[in-house]
Amino acid sequence: MQALLGERRFRVGIFSWLLIGVLSYLVLPWFGLEYGLFDSTMDEYWDALGWRSHPLSLGIPILLLLFIPFSRPGRSRKIEGRLLVVLALAITIVLAADFIIPNRSMGLGSGVILISLAALFSYGIARLGFLQGDVFISGAVTVIILIISVFVFYPVLQIFYKVIVAKDGSLDPFQFFDIVSSFGIGRVVLNTLYLAISVGAATTLLGLVFALYSIRSTSPLRHLMRIFYILPIITPPFVVGMSLILLFGRAGVLNDILMYFFGSGGFFIPDGAAGIFERSGYIYGFKGIFLAQVLSLTPVSYMVIVGMLSAINPAMEEASLTMRASRWITLKKVTLPLLAPGLANAFLLGVISSAADFGNPLVLGGEYDVLSTEIYFSIAGAQLDFAKAAALGILLLVLSLTIFLIQKKYLSKKSFVTVTGIQTSGNVTPLPIRLQKFLTVFVCCWLALIGILYISIFLGGFVRQWGADYTLTLMHHKELWSNGFSSGGWPSLTNSLMFSFIAAPLTAIFGILIAYILTRKKFAGHGVIDFGTVLIFAVPGTVIGIAYIMAFNTAPIELTGTAIILVITMIIRAMPVGIRGGMSALSQISPSLEEASLLQRAGSFKTLRSVLLPLLRSTIISSTAYSFIRSMTTVSAVIFLASAGTNVATTYILSRVESGDNGVAVAYGSVLILTMLVFTLLVQAVTGRSRIEKQM
Amino acid sequence: MSRNSSIKVTLKNISKHFGSTRVIDNLDIEFKAGTLTTLLGPSGCGKTTLLRLVSGLEPPTGGEIWFGEQDVSDYSATQRDVGMVFQSYALFPHMNVEKNIGYGLGVLKEKKEKIRDAVTKVLQTVNLDGYQKRYPDELSGGQQQRVAVARALVLEPKVLLFDEPLSNIDSKLRRSMRDDIRNLQQKTGITSIYVTHDQAEALSVSDEVVVMHNGAIEQQGTPRDLYRRPGSAFVANFIGDSNVVDGVLEVEAGRSAILLGGTRIDLGERQIDNLPGKIQLSLRPEMFQLRETGDRERHVVGTVIHSAYLGAVTEYFISTPMGDIFTTSPSSDGQYEKGKEVFLHFHPDQLIILPPARA
Known part of the structure; x- marks a missing residue:
């Protein structure tokens, strides 16, 4: 009875997808509409239907009708599966050729037909025993591979393709090397790397400090660390940069204060004498981007390290303490070495995020060019240099892909923290007292800075001209x-x-x-x-x-x-x-x-x-x-x-x-x-x- | 629920490779209709993999699986009509007992009343009627296990599979649970395959035991067969305790005898398949009676090197010319101190001669 039920479902499934394909051919636009589905006139819609404007496309529903025999039983599973797969692939190729050769864009109708072909293909491979004949999972796999191909592989390949096409449309295989060796690109790459590594190192160090403080200190202040979880999630990436401008920009608060005391006519400067301070844009460039990225990325490294730190079995540190080691030595010889993979992970994450960050360099970059903004400026505005954007894109892609693969390959399995399933008991070892005192001061300063940043954002919206x-x-x-x-x-x-x-x-x-x-x-x-x-x-x-x-x-x-x-x-x-x-x-x-x-x-x-x-x-x-x-x-x-x-x-x-x-x-x-x-x-x-x- | 349409399960030339590791290689085995067969072996021997191949949860790398006269190799787990009791029970934590057991019937679109009746009936068989509305986390381990059995039974599958079903239950309860499983299987007559690494469990619960080692079958037979006629040193060691020692077989004019560390044991006219010469023997610890006196010609003599009093019995390690021997003897037979010289009495029929090792 079960076999029959599955058999019926199989037939009904094929028939439904068939129907969807043919119907969408009849009533949905075959070609892309110039002004979109909702803003087109009836006539435009009418003309975009395949059977009205493009008689050749009638081949598609006719080919689809070839599937009809499959909605009735009979035939061996293997033959049926092979026929389904071959037919679906063949029609897909015909359909694709119909758009690629005359270079016309696809419409909603042809898109839906493509999806129903993918479904029919899935029925075919399931019949052939793929994934143990599971139609649903075969379908999910097909659709996911289709989506990844169209929206990940195809665009990324387009970058590689654009980089070998010269401005006049001819092929130029060595254009990539011309672009990357041209003036200024080397500096951009070095800038990006220098910034990324500095930010990676700084965020790892700070992340470690905050993680130790929040897990191991006895100070009530440690609960405030929770805001680290929420703030970076809800803050758009460039907002930190904007608030830095409010505080440290040319017209920022710090400049104002310094001008008030040391500028010309300032509080400490005698009347008439020249000021010893001039307003300056010191925040723009490396310093600004660095600060903004450290502020917005430290929480990420904090979370990586906290995860690792709280997974360490307290018994190991207790064992160290019972062997006459002080808290300092325990921290240095036991805790930190156990954390090493987490620290490396946090560092690489910081490097990737810094290199990929776009908002902060855009707002604060000034003269300091990095890859992400340079890509944007190559095609924004008057330049429109696709080949250059593509070449820079490849550099950035290779950079982040390399780091990501290093991280995936060497660090994902290299955890010293073993999960045994045995309930660990024991108390976590608190920090050495002097270290905790020092950290408390540091954390206060940091939190104060963050507080001021966010206050300035909210205030900034309520004053006439900052x-x-x-x-x-x-x-x-x-x-x-x-x-x-x-x-x-x-x-x-x-x-x-x-x-x-x-x-x-x-x-x-x-x-x-x-x-x-x-x-x-x-x-x-x-x-x-x-x-x-x-x-x-x-x-x-x-x-x-x-x-x-x-x-x-x-x-x-x-x-x-x-x-x-x-x-x-x-x-x-x-x-x-x-x-x-x-x-x-x-x-x-x-x-x-x-x-x-x-x-x-x-x-x-x-x-x-x-x-x-x-x-x-x-x-x-x-x-x-x-x-x-x-x-x-x-x-x-x-x-x-x-x-x-x-x-x-x-x-x-x-x-x-x-x-x-x-x-x-x-x-x-x-x-x-x-x-x-x-x-x-x-x-x-x-x-x-x-x-x-x-x-x- | 009893039925007489039990089927045999046959695996033909079956293989399962994970990458380059060959967990099971070209194995043939038949599970007799209506019986409970245990797959027994140390961890990593491939017994669980074999069970999963039968269930359809793991596709074989090669070979065929037959249920009765039907080739089910291409059938997925869903289509194969098997019930399985998992080691972890795998009860759905978000469904109560009734929903858990009725899940499969719901998939088959049975009517609500019919599902309820079927669930009640199967709960009665496992003595858990009245627990319908409980959630898995409100049940004890033993009760969860019985719900898992009920769920595996409710669809009246052709084949029942047990994957170490008692390993999460404490040892006292385990004894009664294994009797329950045994009774249930005999009542329903469903062909069952049972995986365990516990030899006592295997011997007590099964009609047949298959001892597996390194992905191959060492021996298949009834519990009694395996204990009394182990086919290899591995089986002798794995089923019960055993002292495997070397001896020399002599055959003369239809009568045979064995030289055991200098002592000649006459076997009379006992039929022996081995060729004369070096052989291996398995000596069960309980076959010896320890005596202070004996005949140095006919009995093996040894010195006690270690003894442990366990209440009903006492365990001894005895150093003898044929090697160190482990024995158990009833404590009522008296105690022998370390260093004491003892005579090992035994009946020659109890000597197990292991078949020559396979090439």
Whole structure:
């Protein structure tokens, strides 16, 4: 009876996908619409239908009808499977050729047909015994490989392709070397490396200090460390840079104070005498970027090290103490060596994040060029040098991919902290007293600095002109929020909310699906998904940005300027969160639960729905929430892709910074931070535990 | 639930490789219809892998799996019609007992009342009726184990698989649980395969035992066969305790005798497959009676090097010309101090001659 049931489902499945394919051919546009689906006239829509404008495409539904025999039983499984696979592949090739050769862009209809072909292909490989004949998982694998190919591999390959195409369109295989050896590029690369390594070292050191303080000190101040979890999540990456300008910029508070005392006509300077201090832009350049990145990246390294530190078995330190070692010696000879892999991990993470950071160098860079901003300036504004952007993108990609692979290969398994399952007892060894005192002072200073930074952001939105006129005013907020919903900050904010709202659940679902497939299934093609995931984790946002512009600006897949491309970018950018969340949650669930479900005759879809999803519920909620926040605050990739109609909050703020409206920018930034803070606290209240914090 | 349509399970030339490790290589085995067969062996011998191959959870690298007259090699775990009791029980933590057991029936779209009746019936068989609304974390280990058995039984599978089902249960309860499993299997007559590394469990629960070693079958037979006629030194050591010693076989005019460390033991006309010359013997610890007196020609003499009083029995290590021998003897037979000279009496029929080692 069971076999019959499965057989029926199989037929119905094939028939449904067939129907979807043919229907979408009949009623959905075959070609891409010039003005998008919702802004086209009836005539344009009519003309974009395949059977109206392009009789040749009639071949596709006719080929699709060849599948009809499969919706009835008969035939051996192997023959059936092979026929399904061959047919689906053949039609896909015909369909692709129909767009690539005349260079026309695909429409919604042809996209849906492609998906139904992928589904039919999955039925075929399942019939051939792929993944033990599981249609649902075969389908998921096919779709994920399709998505990764189109939205990760294809754009990245486009970068490599663009770099060998000269401006006049001819092929120039050695152009890459011409570009990277041209004047100034060497300096940019060195700048990037120097900055990244300094930031990596500084954040690791600070992260260690704060981690020791929060786990091992007895001071009540250690509980304040919790803000480290929340602040970096909810703060858009460039906001720290903006607040540094408010404090240390040319018109910043520090300059004001120094001018007041030491400038010409200052408090300590006799009337008429020249001041010994001039306003200066000392914050712009290396110092500023360094400070901003250290401020925003230290929490990340802190969390890595805290994780490692709290996993150390206290008995090891107690053993050291019983052997007459002092707390200092124990710290030096036992604790720190045990932490070494965590420290290395934190350092590499700091290096990658610094090299990939785009917002802070953009705001604070000045004369100090780094790869990420140089990529942006190669195609923003008048230059439009795609080959140069591509070459720089490759450099940045190779840099971060190398570090990521080092980290993955050498550090992921090199943990001295062993999980034995034996309940460890014993108390953690507190810090040496003098060290704790010193750290307390240091932590106070740090927290004070952070406090001042955030206060300046909120105040900045309420003063007329920072640096010149400190009268309190609502004008910036009024300009943003009270000029109707179609101007000021509203359009970009609603766009951000809408796109993130669509992207977040999709990120969580695909993240868990990819994590599930990677950890629980073995199949041919596993490596493709694995490599795709590595790329998703390692590719800096700026590189994704230029890659998407190069890949999706022209046929056959023309998406730039649409909301779809922004949503997709947000999904890909937040995907590491989803995958990591899924992986850590799945590692808590014994595979035998799924096996028990399979042996109870449930297919893997039913198993996912009835066994795994209920157990993963809180992970799904926190993944969704965190992806939402990530999407709301992301900037590096979307800045390349947002257009007038699809501006989002972060790109709007940056555009106001560029036009010098710092007041408006800061006002908007503070609203964004507050919104995210409220949202985070709400989600934490719902999930009961601070799960978002754990996922960072 | 009893039925007479039990099937045999046959694995033909089956292999399972993980990368370059060959966990199981070209193995043939048959599990008789309606019996409970135990796969016994040290950890890493491939017994769990073999069980998972039968379940369909692990696809074989090569070979065929037959349920009765049906080739199920291409069937997934879902299609194979097997029930399995996991080592960890794998009860769904978010479902109560009734939902856990009724899960499979729900998948098959059975009616609600029918599911409820089936669950009640199967809970009665495992003596847990009334626990329907409890959640797994509200049950003791033994109760969880019985729910897992009930869940495996409820779909009336063709084959029942047990993966070390008693390893998480304390030793006193284990004894009664294994009797329960034995009774249940005999009542239902479902062909069952049972994996364990505990030889006492294997002997007590099974119709047949398969001893596995390094991915190959050392010996298959009834518990009694395996104990009394072990096919190799490994089996002799693994099933019960055993002293494996060297001896020399002499055959003369239909009568045979064995030289054991200088002592000649006459075996009379006992049929022996081994060729005359060097052989290996297995001596069970309980076959010896220790005496202070004896015949130096006919009995082995040794010196006590260690003794341990365990209540009912006393264990001795005795140094003899054929090597150090481990024996157990009833404590009521008297105690022998360290350094004491003893005679080892035994009946020649109890000597187990191991077959010549396979090439």
